[in-house]
Amino acid sequence: MENNQPSSFFIQTFGCQMNERDSETIAGMLAERGFTTAKTKKDADIVILNTCSVRENADKRFFGILGQLKKIKEERPSFVVAVCGCMMQQQHIIDTLKSKYPWVDLVFGTHNIHAFPQLIEGVLAERKKIVDVWEEAGAVVEGLPAKRLYPFKAFVNIMYGCNNFCTYCIVPYTRGRERSRRPEEIISEVEQLVAAGVKEVTLLGQNVNSYGVSSHGSDYCAPKENGMDFAGLIYALNEVDGLERIRFMTSHPKDLSDHLIQAFRDCDKLCKHIHLPVQSGSTNLLKKMNRNYTKEQYLHLIEKLRKAVPDIAITTDIIVGFPGETEEDFSETLDLVQTAQFDSAFTFLYSIRKGTPAANLTDQISESVKHERFNRLVELMNGITAQINKSYEKTVQKVLVEGTSKTDKTTYTGRTDSLKIVNFKGNSALIGEIVEVKITEGKTFSLTGEVIS
Numbered sequence: 001m002e003n004n005q006p007s008s009f010f011i012q013t014f015g016c017q018m019n020e021r022d023s024e025t026i027a028g029m030l031a032e033r034g035f036t037t038a039k040t041k042k043d044a045d046i047v048i049l050n051t052c053s054v055r056e057n058a059d060k061r062f063f064g065i066l067g068q069l070k071k072i073k074e075e076r077p078s079f080v081v082a083v084c085g086c087m088m089q090q091q092h093i094i095d096t097l098k099s100k101y102p103w104v105d106l107v108f109g110t111h112n113i114h115a116f117p118q119l120i121e122g123v124l125a126e127r128k129k130i131v132d133v134w135e136e137a138g139a140v141v142e143g144l145p146a147k148r149l150y151p152f153k154a155f156v157n158i159m160y161g162c163n164n165f166c167t168y169c170i171v172p173y174t175r176g177r178e179r180s181r182r183p184e185e186i187i188s189e190v191e192q193l194v195a196a197g198v199k200e201v202t203l204l205g206q207n208v209n210s211y212g213v214s215s216h217g218s219d220y221c222a223p224k225e226n227g228m229d230f231a232g233l234i235y236a237l238n239e240v241d242g243l244e245r246i247r248f249m250t251s252h253p254k255d256l257s258d259h260l261i262q263a264f265r266d267c268d269k270l271c272k273h274i275h276l277p278v279q280s281g282s283t284n285l286l287k288k289m290n291r292n293y294t295k296e297q298y299l300h301l302i303e304k305l306r307k308a309v310p311d312i313a314i315t316t317d318i319i320v321g322f323p324g325e326t327e328e329d330f331s332e333t334l335d336l337v338q339t340a341q342f343d344s345a346f347t348f349l350y351s352i353r354k355g356t357p358a359a360n361l362t363d364q365i366s367e368s369v370k371h372e373r374f375n376r377l378v379e380l381m382n383g384i385t386a387q388i389n390k391s392y393e394k395t396v397q398k399v400l401v402e403g404t405s406k407t408d409k410t411t412y413t414g415r416t417d418s419l420k421i422v423n424f425k426g427n428s429a430l431i432g433e434i435v436e437v438k439i440t441e442g443k444t445f446s447l448t449g450e451v452i453s
């Protein structure tokens with residue numbers, strides 16, 4: 001880039017792995033055009049905020065950061081601000097941006113990331129403001145570049161969107177209907193990643209269990225006979241030479257097939273961990289959430305998984321304080337947590353997402369009741385997590401070393417097959433390697449160990 005041309009960018013990503021993966025694509029597109037990454041927003045010529053609608057107070061944080069960026073723009077008019085991601089798929093956000101933040105240079109959504117190079121070109125070359133958000137997704141676009149965060153592990157999208165419409169959730173509105181990538185595209189991407197040194201892939205989808213089930217436009221839909229469903233895809237990826245670990249996120253309990261449970265037994269590369277959001281232990285609330293399973297069906301599923309794979313780690317998501325949640329409903333959740341013995345849980349206070357059916361329910365729970373229940377749930381969950389982690393003591397675990405600890409540069413950190421964080425003393429040569437670690441201590445949020453290989 002010439003001196004007077006913008007040449008560096010900074011992307012701030014909020015929310016889930018889907019967004020992280022999208023940011024890698026945006027970074028890849030900029031890197032392909034000669035842009036480099038800046039260390040901070042202030043140092044950058046272009047700042048991109050990739051937003052999330054799921055996390056609490058996402059709007060407040062987002063508009064707060066925009067306020068800070070406005071100051072930079074006032075000092076340096078050539079500074080470019082682009083915003084994208086799930087929040088942009090909500091009309092009320094676009095309206096606020098247009099009325100209160102008209103100085104934002106580029107607004108695009110989750111469905112037209114592939115068009116980002118043309119959009120940013122329009123902004124840079126013509127110095128015009130662009131708002132281009134597609135209401136609906138087109139066909140899956142393949143072959144986009146990516147600047148990956150890690151050389152040894154990678155996220156791989158296998159499908160986009162969600163058809164489930166859980167009544168609390170905004171995702172079906174911001175990410176559109178389910179579209180699956182073709183298996184050959186996924187396998188070829190994984191082969192290329194492995195050739196470049198990747199050992200672990202995490203397959204991403206809002207509900208990976210319905211991979212290949214629903215089609216949209218020209219995207220992949222498994223033929224009825226011998227089609228490649230999600231488990232079939234895992235079997236195929238298990239054959240990729242040089243790949244060592246396969247993970248996936250996220251599974252909906254209603255669609256978890258026996259075929260997938262079998263894959264856990266047959267596929268040596270498939271990590272023995274499943275994230276299986278339950279959301280609530282009350283069948284009554286599960287119905288109101290439109291989850292399509294009962295407490296008993298969920299527990300039965302866990303039983304089947306543990307019978308097939310005795311040492312499988314199971315993690316979950318739980319929402320506390322969904323509208324109408326009674327003390328009985330909540331005690332059903334505590335009971336389920338106790339019975340299921342989750343390895344860990346992400347716990348969320350229910351909060352209203354504009355435009356979802358649950359936002360209109362009149363029996364919203366008070367903040368104080370929500371917090372009080374939340375604390376009880378976290379206490380129970382932490383006790384179970386600590387106990388399970390303690391049972392790892394004296395075992396030897398295979399750990400993919402990811403880097404140094406944030407607080408201590410001589411301590412290295414990585415994850416077991418079961419996704420537990422392990423801290424140990426090591427050296428930089430171990431980063432990206434899978435090493436054997438003897439666990440010396442199991443704590444609530446991590447394990448400590450010593451490298452033995």
Ligand code: 5AD
Nearest residue numbers: 168169277317318348349350351353
């Ligand atoms: N309130 C609280 N938690 C929510 N989640 C999704 N929507 C909401 C909401 N409105 C949680 C669910 C989901 C996780 C990613 O976020 O538990 O599984």
Ligand code: SF4
Nearest residue numbers: 162164165166169171
């Ligand atoms: Fe949201 Fe439910 Fe779809 Fe998950 S399955 S993304 S919670 S609608």
